[in-house]
Amino acid sequence: MDVITTHVNADFDCLGAMVAAKKLYPDALMVFPGSQEKSIRDFFLKTTGYMPALTRLKDIDLSRISRLILVDCRHSSRIGRLAEVLKRPDVEVHIYDHHPESAGDISRSGGEIRECGSTTAILAKILMERGIGVNPVEATTMMLGIYEDTGNLTFPSTTTDDYAAASWLLSNGANLNVVSEFVSQELTAEQVSLLNDLLQSLQTVSVNGVDISIAHASLDYYVGDIAVLAHMLRDMENLEALFIVVGMGERVYIVARSRIPEVDVGAILREIGGGGHATAASATVRDQTVIQVMGRLQQLFPDRINPKRTASDLMSSPVKTLSAGTTIAEARELLTRYNVNSMPVMDERMMIGIISLRIVEKALYHGLGSLRVDEYMHTEFMRAEPDTPLNVIQNYIVGQHRRLVPVFSGQELVGVITRTDLLRYMYAGPQGGSEAVYDLGRETPPVRRREVVHLMNKHLSRRVVDILRDLGRVGDELELPVYAIGGFARDLLLGGKNDDIDISVEGDGILFAETFANRHGCRIKSHAKFGTAVIVFPDKAKIDVASTRLEYYETPGALPTVERSSLKMDLYRRDFTVNTLAVRLNPQNFGLLIDYFGACRDLKDKTIRVLHNLSFVEDPTRVFRAVRFEQRLNFQIARHTENLIRNAVKMGFLDKLGGRRLLNELIIILREREPVRAILRMESLGLLRFIHPDLVLDSENIRILDEVKKVVTWFELLYQQDNVETWVVYFLALTSLVSDDSFWETCTRLSVSEHYRERLIDMRVHGEQVLKVMEQKAARENTVRRSDIFFWLRSLSLEVLLYIMAKTRREDVRKFISLYVTQLRGVSCSVTGDDLKSMGLPPGPRYREVLDVVLKARLNGEVSTHADELLLARQELARK
CATH class of the missing domain: 3.10.580.10 (CBS-domain)
Known part of the structure; x- marks a missing residue:
């Protein structure tokens, strides 16, 4: 007699594999050796049409079994009374399983054992190879097994065989509605309560440098499918290795999940009578308390979790x-x-x-x-x-x-x-x-390390990924570790796009850049003093390369002195933890994320945090960068970091900051998508007085800044080809209420070049004068001619136009400026100086006077053709 069986507390993979095995051994009896998971019992109750032909264990004469077919199990301790059959030497044992080898495995004479996401997929592949078909009911039952054990084909243990089997079963009529109903069931009230208990007890310990998370609970009643809770807890808290220990009556159930190679949960739980994969395992322990089981696990961890660090x-x-x-x-x-x-x-x-x-x-x-x-x-x-x-x-x-x-x-x-x-x-x-x-x-x-290749493939273009891989290959050729660092790595984890690729090389960065450029037809610009280079591609795309280095500051606020160093110390010199991530690019470790300073934690907590307490003393510009990153990323400056900022302000360290460096930081902030929020934050931290002591925000300043945001957004939506320096618009708005003398002093403090300083003050004064004239004219007269608007505004730059558009409180004046920007700015007359010369007018200022008369007429609709304009020009010459 042939008997097909599996392990006690059977799940859908057990059931699906048994159904598949029945196709290979059609005369065999299917027998559960013990209890089943609640999901299996619910499945049989709700879908009677899917119930396979099962035989009860008590109806089996064990002495008559001549061949035992085991699926999803190969350990005698997990098959109940059927283990007695294994003592007879004449019994043939066939095993189909996907779990790794362990001590105490049953010897087999047939079957197949290999790595796969589910046992059902192993048997499905055999059926496919032998041309044995399945009906829709069998296909659906087998699909349940694959989906459950692979997490809907998403677990790391999933293989191509699982996908191929699922495709084959779908083509044979597998009902995905049924699969979805029983694999993705809602949690019961008891499961929700247990999940809450597990969350409350969750703690993480470090063993041999690896984070292990443990949650536990004790119940007076049985709750099924705690493996579902383990998956939910792992995903909710983004845990790398998780063990949940739940006492129910006289038994303690352990479910473990791992995402990292350092923790083989199958090997650990085999030590206490359980089993499973390196990534997923479970065990049931009798006659022990939860505390005893947790103590046993913690005894096993040091020996079983061993990255073998040297x-x-x-x-x-x-x-x-x-x-x-x-x-x-x-x-x-x-x-x-x-x-x-x-x-x-x-x-x-x-x-x-x-x-x-x-x-x-x-x-x-x-x-x-x-x-x-x-x-x-x-x-x-x-x-x-x-x-x-x-x-x-x-x-x-x-x-x-x-x-x-x-x-x-x-x-x-x-x-x-x-x-x-x-x-x-x-x-x-x-x-x-x-x-x-x-x-x-x-x-x-x-240090935290994990793979981010999937994020690179998801968020980066194929060309960028290929370039990163090429950079790593050149690193291998030169035996140099190569990393993508800083904002590029940060935004990769945040799911944003960052085309600015910064590369750090532990070694000669310039040699690395030159080698890469020669291989890929690029050119480079290098700076030997700092060990940096820029790789310029034929399409003008750029990559910054630097040797890993450290910096120290001779005095607060001074420029740093640079020396060659390691990656760790190179990252330590950076401003905030969130900018200290590195992604290894060498082929063997491509996509390995390195986090020395808790950057992943701060990204998760949305926190901006400095690396050390003297950070703002050594480089006060970091104060402004803290504000910029806080607002750009919608994060919060950590309390201690904010205290250090306020201390740097109180101690006057920003007074020692060079004007050019301060201006650069201010320009970058004013070019952000949300500069107003950053300005308000700078005000709250007392930073604006370092730009100028008179620079204090009041309600009118804030109103103008808010209007600038609306005006700039409006202009950008016009999709015009003009390049506008939006930072100038915000700068004019920020300083709109200070006197002309204070504005000049502000530009001087910021080391604005004398030429541009004079241009800025002229722009500001002229713009204010024009705005005053327009507001007075609009207040006195009901209509304003198009030509008046044109001649008022034509000498103003776009930056000043947008500034005065934001500053005015009169809607009619705002409409005048809008009309000029969108329609009048490009108007010109067709009559030229050559036409006037042919009419006998000698060169001189009269040319501009006549052309303006013609242009004024065109703007007001009084002339429309070239002939009309020539006639008007002749009349104007004759009149004068």
Whole structure:
């Protein structure tokens, strides 16, 4: 007798696979070895026409079974009483399964085991290959199995075989309405309550540098389909690895899901009698409490979650060092400049010791600042290699109270690992700050890494993706790590478009740019002093390339001094955490997102946060960038960051900011889509007084700024070809209520060039005068001729026209300006100076007078043809 069976607590994949196996073994009996999930029971109750021919286990004489066909299972502990059959050597066992191999698997004599999203798909492929058809009822039941185990064909474990099987079943009449009804059922009241309990108990811990999320609950009653809740919880909280532990009566149910290779949930749950895939697994435990099961899991985590990190994974490189002849006083200046607590001491290329900030400070206290560091350095230190396991380094740092471990390749110093680096790696949780950079003394979580290739393919054009891949290939050729960084990576995660691609290279960025340009027919502009280059494509598209570097500031507000450094330190010099993401482009790790400083967390929380407390002291322009990013992204400046901004304002650090740098930041803000909100935010932070002390917003300023937004939007909708500097319009509106002298002082403070400064003041004064004349004329007269409007406005730039259009409170004046911009601005007469010359008029100012008379007549509709204009010109010449 042949028997087809599966595991206890069977799901739709079990049912679909059993139905498929019945087509291969038509004389076999289908038997459930135990209970089924609630979704299966509901399916049988609501769709009696889909009930397969099942035999009850108690009606089976186990001694008569000669062949056992197992689907979606291969472990004896999960098939109930049928495990007794396996003890007989004469029983043939065929197994069809998609779970990975584990200890205790049943030996088989037939069947097929391979990686796939569902067992049903494995059997469906066999049916297809053998030409065995299925009817619509069978196809629908099998489709249920595929859809459930692949999450509607969306889980990472889904394969092409699952898609092919689903297509084949659909062609054989599978009813997707039925599939949708039972795979995507609404949650019951009990499930909603349990989900809430799980959310309340959810916590995340860091194990070997990997975030593991655990939720638990205890119930006095049974709730089915808790795997559905695991998927919902994982997606709601965007968790990488999740274990939910639920006690129901005498049993504890565990469901686990993983999105990352470091966590094989199947391997972990097999240790407690369960099983599954690396990405999805479950287990049922008897006679233990929820607390005991959670304790067992936490015992398993350290050994089973092991990225096998070595020194090369954590070390910072290149290393900042001191020469043996450096004085104690010089050492303090260097340690402070690079914001580190310890540095290796070198005798030419040989490391001979380590000097710490603590020793330096004590030596200075005792008046020893002029002595050399090699007089007081530590000369005993561990010599790690790149492949030294981190647990060895941990034992050294913790056991011997050391601050820094140098890493050598042969005799060459290639990196360092600090105590702070190690502690962050070992213990930091997901709610911390950001990753330490060569011992920066910050409370930070370990670096977060995940793949974003799917986002690149979704949001970027095929050409851009191809270029990024080409950049990575050139990096491999030169053995250089290559990254796309900054705003490009940030906007990729936010789902926005950013065509400004910034590339960082750990090595010679100019060599990299030159090599890429030669390969792809581009040209480059390089700046050797800063290690930067711009790749210019034949279609004028550009990519900025830079060597990874660090910056330090000699004085607050000064321009930074630049030195070559690692990616980590390069990102640390940036303004805000949300701009510190990097995407690896080298082929082996293409699309790997690197997040040292919690940028993903801040993007999720919509927060603008600085990396360190002296950020606004070193570069006060970041204050304005904070406002810009806050408004552009619709984020919120973090409370501590806002406090640092207010402190920088109070301490007057922005007074030291160069006018040109301030002007650049202001122009960028005024070119944003929502500059008014940014201006209001600057006002609330006390920033406008650094542009000019008299610059204070009142209700009239705000009204004009709001009107500018409407006017600029109106002009853009005209789709005219004119280029308008909208920042000038907003700048004129922002300063509209200050005196002419104060306006001049504002331009001087902002280092506006003398020529452009004079042009701005002339534009402003002339525009105000014209506006006054128009408003007076409109108030006195009911009608205004088109020619008057033209001659009032023709000498004004578009920027001033839009400004006075926004400033006026008179709707009729606004209509005059609108008429000029849309209709009158392009009007001209057909009579030319050559025509007047042929009439005998000698060159001189009379030419302009006559032509204006003709133009005035055309504007007012008094002439319409060239002949009419010539006649009028002759009459005007004769009259005078």
